[in-house]
Amino acid sequence: MNSPLPIDLPKPESHQEITAHIVSILQSIRFGSIEIVVHDGRVVQIDKHEKFRLKTQ
Numbered sequence: 001m002n003s004p005l006p007i008d009l010p011k012p013e014s015h016q017e018i019t020a021h022i023v024s025i026l027q028s029i030r031f032g033s034i035e036i037v038v039h040d041g042r043v044v045q046i047d048k049h050e051k052f053r054l055k056t057q
Contacts, residue, residue: 022034032049034048
């Protein structure tokens with residue numbers, strides 16, 4: 001039987017680091033949304049979708 005190959009995974013970020021990222025995004029966005037992707041109970045991705053409002057004349 002083959003043994004699994006060792007994979008060098010990045011160290012998971014702490015809850016405080018994830019929270020700091022989210023707060024930083026919230027402070028920098030005026031219009032838009034933030035999507036937090038969770039896999040197996042862990043945050044694996046944070047997407048920021050920012051909208052820009054154009055003034056019409």
